[in-house]
Amino acid sequence: MEISTKYNPKGIEDKWYSQWLDNKLFSSVPNDKPAYTIVIPPPNVTGILHMGHMLNNTIQDILIRRARMRGYNACWVPGTDHASIATETKVVNQLKEQGLSKKDIGRDEFLNHAFDWKDKYGGIILEQLKKLGCSCDWERTRFTMEPDLSEAVIDTFITLHKQGYIYHGTRMINWDPLGKTALSDEEVIYEEQNAKLYYVKYKLVDSDEFISVATTRPETIMGDTAVCVHPEDERYKHLVGKKCIVPLVNREVPIIADDYIDLEFGTGALKVTPAHDINDYKIGQRHNLQAIDVFTEDGKISEAAQVYIGEDRFKARKLSARDLEELGVLIKTEDIINKVGTSERSKAVVEPRLSAQWFVDMKKFMADHPEVLDNVLNDEIQFHPAKFKNTYRHWLENIKDWCISRQLWWGQRIPAWYTPTGETIIAKTAEEAIAQCTDKSLNASDLKQDEDVLDTWFSSWLWPIS
Structure with missing residues (x-):
């Protein structure tokens, strides 16, 4: 052979x-x-x-x-x-x-x-x-x-909701304006891009004095509800508690103090736009500020902005810079390198957005199940290589609520049903939902199921046991 x-x-x-x-x-x-x-x-x-x-x-x-x-x-x-x-x-x-x-x-x-x-x-x-x-x-x-695995996913959602771990609420999420859906942090890819830093003057109320801010996003100025400085910044201590006027929309907003502010960045004063930045959102929560969403779901300027309505957000950036200059409040611009988040799939620039979504209360889950971390720290469960033990610990000690809803059609549809009067019922089918409904005059056909589907990982995490 x-x-x-x-x-x-x-x-x-x-x-x-x-x-x-x-x-x-x-x-x-x-x-x-x-x-x-x-x-x-x-x-x-x-x-x-x-x-x-x-x-x-x-x-x-x-x-x-x-x-x-x-x-x-x-x-x-x-x-x-x-x-x-x-x-x-x-x-x-x-x-x-x-x-x-x-x-x-x-x-x-x-x-x-x-x-x-x-x-x-x-x-x-x-x-x-x-x-x-x-x-x-x-x-x-x-x-x-496939049917059996999808049923396990829906059953798990219903069980976790009954146990108080799943809730519906409005929180800051990653939003893809092209895909028109929420994204996980892992689906946002950050890349360095050339950008401009705009220095803008905000006039104080009943005064000729100004306070200056630096921003990369003048198209969100219409959503400003405060200007924030560091409480130890001697330049601005005398202004805390006073009010200034937001350019373009002439809105009076307070000047507040918060430890978050970086004294070295820009002018040391921050325009606070709670609806469009996660850190601004947190400042807004601490200081009870209004959140004004100046974007539509597809990244155009909303009616709440009062100006540039219907314009694309990037065109609005150019228009606002032009108008700020014409108003005499644009001090200067600087060329900088900025990290910008883009959608892994659609490649669109991702927007931080306040949105009504379904979440898993991970802090409550960890409080009720400390063994999830304890059994790794005491080596009952061991990672290989061992260095990932610290990574796991960091994840769970800094965990935040998990956004599990997606504005898509391909996936397990969320088993939430709504009555014409706004009652929400969690059930596997419309027939099961109508049996739980407080209004006994309704039929299953009167109910509307939630349009959203569950995040892929809500099914993937069940894979080994479903």
Whole structure:
């Protein structure tokens, strides 16, 4: 028999992998052997393998094959994540090429398109895992939006809501004006961009004196509800408690003092816009300031701004700078490098926005379940490498409430139902909701379900146990 001088992976690997599959060598059924199971971290259904997958899945394959050889009933469960915003972006772009939009076809038809897209393209990454030689039990392949797993997600939402861990409220979130949805911190990519720092004078009420602020966002001036200085700043101590006038809209606002202010940045005085900056929002909460949202959901200027209504936010930046100069209150501009957050998927510049969303009360959860951190600190649970113990501790000691709602259609729809009078009922179906309704004259058809879906990670975190 002649042996080739060159290794031909296609012929060899396809031959042996097919033989492994034909003989069900990766199949696992319960028996009396000790169990050894790995549930694959589900890759996005939209994705293709990258080097991180290569490393991670090679390690998993080594562990599962070693367990088989040691006599364990080894089961490696494969599957994919529905990747809510990533998949929806792909389908929206595909529809756009056909001259269609989500609104044109409606929710049900859009979901049909999304499942068609998933069936056509979603198997690519699984086939790539097979090409790697991954010894998964492919008969157990799961998908995070299949009926059983989706039901587990909805049941968990209902349970956590009953336990007081899920609430609906208005808080500052990351907003994608192009995708028109809330984003997680991890979906915001910060990049350095050239920007301008605008120095603007705010005239004091009943005085010819001015206080000057520095801002990169003159288009938000219309939402200012205070000017803030540091309480120890000798330059401004005499102004605290007085009022000044916001240019462009002539609104009287207080001059306040707060330790947050950086004495060295700009002029040492900050225009406070609680609806459009997370730190301004926190200052606003401490000082009971009004929040004026000067943007619409698609990043245009709202009626609340009083000027530039309907203009794009970046055009409004130029218009406001021009008008401030014409008013004689623009002192100067400086060229700077600024870190700007952009949406990982749509690439749009992300806006901090006050928005009504669904949240998990993580501080309450940690107070009720301190063992989540304690069992890592006491080494009951150990991380490898051990240095990640401190990372985990930092995360949980600085945890904030988790925004779990997304203004998308691809995903598990939030099981909240609304009556015509505004009552909110949490239930799996309209029929179950109507049974809980206080108004017994209503029918299931009178209820309206929440339009939002759950964050992908609200389903992914249940993957190993659902």
